[in-house]
Amino acid sequence: EAQVTQNPRYLITVTGKKLTVTCSQNMNHEYMSWYRQDPGLGLRQIYYSMNVEVTDKGDVPEGYKVSRKEKRNFPLILESPSPNQTSLYFCASSPRLPPEQFFGPGTRLTVL
Amino acid sequence: SQQGEEDPQALSIQEGENATMNCSYKTSINNLQWYRQNSGRGLVHLILIRSNEREKHSGRLRVTLDTSKKSSSLLITASRAADTASYFCATDAGDSSYKLIFGSGTRLLVRP
Numbered sequence: 001e002a003q004v005t006q007n008p009r010y011l012i013t014v015t016g017k018k019l020t021v022t023c024s025q026n027m028n029h030e031y032m033s034w035y036r037q038d039p040g041l042g043l044r045q046i047y048y049s050m051n052v053e054v055t056d057k058g059d060v061p062e063g064y065k066v067s068r069k070e071k072r073n074f075p076l077i078l079e080s081p082s083p084n085q086t087s088l089y090f091c092a093s094s095p096r097l098p099p100e101q102f103f104g105p106g107t108r109l110t111v112l
Numbered sequence: 113s114q115q116g117e118e119d120p121q122a123l124s125i126q127e128g129e130n131a132t133m134n135c136s137y138k139t140s141i142n143n144l145q146w147y148r149q150n151s152g153r154g155l156v157h158l159i160l161i162r163s164n165e166r167e168k169h170s171g172r173l174r175v176t177l178d179t180s181k182k183s184s185s186l187l188i189t190a191s192r193a194a195d196t197a198s199y200f201c202a203t204d205a206g207d208s209s210y211k212l213i214f215g216s217g218t219r220l221l222v223r224p
Contacts (some may be wrong), residue, residue: 031210042200042216043155050210058211090154099210102146103154
């Protein structure tokens with residue numbers, strides 16, 4: 001089944017404890033992206049990647065890192081999480097421009 | 113930055129009625145997309161309209177685009193209770209990048 005998977009789906013952590021949210025797609029898509037969703041703010045793009053080893057900042061990249069070493073994986077790294085990063089995170093992938101995106105199920109992160 | 117702004121923020125209609133949602137954006141675009149999100153889940157792509165198109169249909173969905181007014185509308189005809197969801201428009205940044213900007217969404221409730 002063609003899909004985007006994210007792990008974990010739910011995570012509660014404490015301030016400053018490094019964490020990684022994984023994202024994987026099995027559709028051989030070139031483009032992948034991370035978003036966060038907060039009430040009243042819609043989705044905001046954190047980082048995106050056009051292909052392996054090619055990444056760029058979205059609207060809210062501060063406090064996040066990404067890497068794209070393989071086409072199928074695009075992990076989101078929070079080196080030192082803070083409470084304002086408590087949010088619902090979505091990974092998405094797309095085969096081409098324009099990016100009609102396939103979304104993962106989401107990761108609900110709480111930073112205490 | 114918030115490129116797309118949906119209107120209304122919330123809409124409640126009776127099953128069988130039509131639902132219309134609007135999206136306004138600020139800068140020139142290459143295309144505009146509409147997505148649907150069931151509560152807390154990943155977004156699902158509904159339809160894409162290019163900047164040189166004025167109207168597009170997909171099943172019970174009709175999307176219009178007015179680039180002179182920088183606005184788009186999504187019409188769902190003969191609504192069903194299963195259409196209850198949040199609907200988001202998303203625009204590209206007007207260049208050839210993969211950057212996508214989402215609006216804050218319209219919450220649609222279809223009463224049985």
